[in-house]
Amino acid sequence: MDYQQFKKMMLASRQDIFLEVIAENRENIRIKKEKTVVKNLDKIFKATLKISNQKGFQAMSMRDLCQETGISLGALYAYFPSKDDLLSMLMTQGRDAVERVLDSETLQFDDPWGKLKAFIRTHVYLSEIMRPWFYFFFMEAKNLNPSDRKKAIEGDLATEMRLESTLEEGQKLGQFEKRDIVLTAEMIKGLFANWYIKRSKFRSRNISVDQYADFMIEFMADYLGVEDQLGKVSGENM
Amino acid sequence: MDYQQFKKMMLASRQDIFLEVIAENRENIRIKKEKTVVKNLDKIFKATLKISNQKGFQAMSMRDLCQETGISLGALYAYFPSKDDLLSMLMTQGRDAVERVLDSETLQFDDPWGKLKAFIRTHVYLSEIMRPWFYFFFMEAKNLNPSDRKKAIEGDLATEMRLESTLEEGQKLGQFEKRDIVLTAEMIKGLFANWYIKRSKFRSRNISVDQYADFMIEFMADYLGVEDQLGKVSGENM
DNA sequence: TATAAAAAAACGAACGTACGTTATTTTTAT
DNA sequence: ATAAAAATAACGTACGTTCGTTTTTTTATA
8 A cells, every 4th residue: 555545544443532522521521512513623633733843832822822823812712621621632632543443453463574564554644645744753752740640651651562572473473683672663663753753854855655664664574584575565564 | 983982072161152142142141240141041942942841832831941941030131132042052952063063073084985984974963962952952843933944954965965975975985875865865864863763762772872883873874785884983083 | 457448249129020820701503 | 493513711820030139249448
């Protein structure tokens, strides 16, 4: 599956997660009609990401958000109880979406190299579609309240563990060369972050998502000494 | 040269750069005695980095800084004209120091691989000693005023160009395997950032600076197909 | 060396402004 | 006509910054 296919598939499932987040926070939202909530909360989330990614969430004022969304100050507070809760909701929605997609695209694989490849490709594609979210997670993680902060760290650690166990399994099966697992996992995560943080740089150099995913997979194949140099899986699963 | 040697060498030259920054901003500083300026501005810079790296520069209030430094609100403003100027001064001091050290440690090399190795090792060591600065650059770059922002981008681009030209030269001489230069340079920078951004993670896993530098050099040797797998140069220059 | 005068530095209360948030009023939709 | 949603104006608070005063340090004089 290349990026275009992935994108189509994603757009279908995005709405579900959004509705679930709304359902979870229903008591905090004063608006009655579901349709109105969906329309305006979407607008609010998008505007928050836009402004925050320019100047940081703390520096974003409610008046900034008011202007960007076209919704008045008073009306905004019908959709969330406080600025801090808005941050919470945004983080939750994003993390849930990411986790769900990563799971659905990688759990099906048995062999470590297949799993690793799928994980890399999915992560790169996902971070492209949801770039504002990924950038936001990265930059605003330290501003979270203790509870959300804990959740964020746990989520991060889970991803890391999955990566490390895949590498370990590959080494045990003799599929991968022996490398420092922690460092390797950390490096992979660093390369992921590189894509969504320096996105504009890659755009100006005309490097596509698919190129970057291929590059990372080729890179890892090289480093781990795997024979299959072709990034894209030819089978029916991916 | 290993990290301990590098550290010793660095500490000697740090003071000079600090004095130069003070000299450049002399008209903005109301304090007459050089010694007082050095003592307190150093305190102010360190406190700013500490607080900013916890909660962000914007979120740091002058009262926070007042408490951390032990200098009163009124006195603080004798050392810089505004909070924004404080940010400027910090950025300038840091960037100047980094650029100078990187230059002094890499310009002497002729062969691309030697230069690349020196660049990697110097950068990793430097970002270890000046970690608060590097973290600060990374996180606060978007909060700069247009003029400082331009300078920061230019500095970044210069580093990138130097990296790319070294890679290109190595390819031309047949020393390196043919790889996408832009992507490779971007990846190296990503690995640099990984070190100072996830510093606590590496510490908890007992990975030392020297190990990380060796890891990166070995990694690049592998990727570029260079014979010399030994990270550390045996000659007298490095 | 001791002391008075001058300069330098530090202090902390006060200013205006912009923030997050809310209570009240107005508009819109049913 | 009634309920829902949006808009407005206002609240208290915390911010960056300033300024008159006090404290400390340096210099000058005996």
